[in-house]
Amino acid sequence: MGGPSAEREVSLSSGRQCAAALREAGFGVTEVDAGPDLAARLAELRPDVAFNALHGRWGEDGCVQGLLEWLRIPYTHSGVLASALAMDKHKAKEVFAQAGLPIVQSVLASREEVSERHVMAPPYVVKPNNEGSSVGVYIVREGSNAPRLAETMPSTVMVESYAAGRELTTAVLGDRALTVTDIITDGWYDYDAKYAPGGSRHVVPADVPSDIFDACMDYALRAHRALGCRGLTRTDFRWDESRGLDGLILLELNTQPGMTPTSLAPEQAQAVDIPFPELCRQLVEDASCGR
Numbered sequence: 016m017g018g019p020s021a022e023r024e025v026s027l028s029s030g031r032q033c034a035a036a037l038r039e040a041g042f043g044v045t046e047v048d049a050g051p052d053l054a055a056r057l058a059e060l061r062p063d064v065a066f067n068a069l070h071g072r073w074g075e076d077g078c079v080q081g082l083l084e085w086l087r088i089p090y091t092h093s094g095v096l097a098s099a100l101a102m103d104k105h106k107a108k109e110v111f112a113q114a115g116l117p118i119v120q121s122v123l124a125s126r127e128e129v130s131e132r133h134v135m136a137p138p139y140v141v142k143p144n145n146e147g148s149s150v151g152v153y154i155v156r157e158g159s160n161a162p163r164l165a166e167t168m169p170s171t172v173m174v175e176s177y178a179a180g181r182e183l184t185t186a187v188l189g190d191r192a193l194t195v196t197d198i199i200t201d202g203w204y205d206y207d208a209k210y211a212p213g214g215s216r217h218v219v220p221a222d223v224p225s226d227i228f229d230a231c232m233d234y235a236l237r238a239h240r241a242l243g244c245r246g247l248t249r250t251d252f253r254w255d256e257s258r259g260l261d262g263l264i265l266l267e268l269n270t271q272p273g274m275t276p277t278s279l280a281p282e283q284a285q286a287v288d289i290p291f292p293e294l295c296r297q298l299v300e301d302a303s304c305g306r
Contacts, residue, residue, distance in 0.1 A: 092245065092271055185249070248269060
């Protein structure tokens with residue numbers, strides 16, 4: 016848990032929640048804040064399983080997965096390749112396109128270029144290519160100037176066409192899509208809306224037409240399989256109601272979905288009668304190397 020990424024605080028919260036749930040499920044748990052000495056700590060502890068509650072770079076992009084493979088410690092969630100692919104939004108989109116899943120146009124561009132001119136016609140979204148939790152997201156509306164990106168943004172960013180509509184999401188556990196959530200906010204579903212109490216309202220299951228509900232379930236499972244994911248993932252969509260099924264767009268897949276009190280995946284598991292301790296237990300029992 017924890018670690019050095021931009022999502023450190025969320026990871027610490029996820030880690031505390033998971034540790035408590037695992038203890039409730041009967042496991043002995045040691046909480047490890049992932050720092051530069053992580054390899055030494057793990058070699059000293061020699062755990063039966065590493066429960067990965069890290070979010071963002073290093074914990075979600077294949078790095079810690081490679082370390083765990085090297086140490087031969089079974090671990091939860093996706094393996095090295097699937098984690099690296101999912102965290103690189105542009106490469107993940109290429110895989111989704113090959114699998115016939117609906118995505119929006121996107122390009123990679125330098126931070127300087129995006130700050131100087133429109134690299135595609137507005138409206139569009141600018142985001143880091145390898146961060147999650149809506150960290151560093153800019154929405155550029157029609158008639159707006161090119162955005163002045165903060166120096167904290169990476170040197171290369173992804174620019175994608177803006178997808179209008181409702182925010183839907185579906186979690187996959189193992190080889191099963193759980194349900195669909197409709198995420199309702201007053202504005203953009205940003206970092207605060209995701210993690211602050213009252214930042215968003217979740218309708219589970221989503222009150223959407225059956226063809227949209229079924230498509231979310233189908234697309235999420237196909238995306239999970241296309242990237243070679245394991246354990247728990249969550250796939251996010253935008254749906255433009257005025258366009259029916261053609262208005263459903265797959266935005267991205269998260270291999271380390273949040274496990275906090277306001278998180279979507281545990282809420283979906285609960286909705287299909289999988290209590291949080293049971294969810295964590297299933298992830299532990301699925302753990303392995305060579306994922």
